[in-house]
Amino acid sequence: MKNGGNKGVGIILLIFFSFLFSCDFSPKERDKLREVYASYFFFWGFFHNYNGHYDQAISDFNKSIEINPSYAGAYNNRGLAYCNKGQYDQAISDYNKALEI
Secondary structure (H helix, E strand, C coil): CHHHHHHHHHHHHHHHHHHHHHCCCCHHHHHHHHHHHHHHHHHHHHHHHHCCCHHHHHHHHHHHHHHCCCCHHHHHHHHHHHHHHCCHHHHHHHHHHHHHC
């Protein structure tokens, strides 16, 4: 039941953010919204990683990186999820990307 509530909130937030992106904002405002949207997926990735759902965490961090390719924290935490799965080459690659940024 608890997970269903989390998914409901997530769906509402996704609809809200989709609406915001369809509005006519200045480039600076749009960049700020993009940061918030990327942070949304980062948060869920962090949550899934903490709870041992590494594949879901990686998927969420991928979405965060897709929205904001310069989000070093998303690369770092995706690297942690890969490390937890034993995929060390991918983890090292993500850690290096986070350091590069």
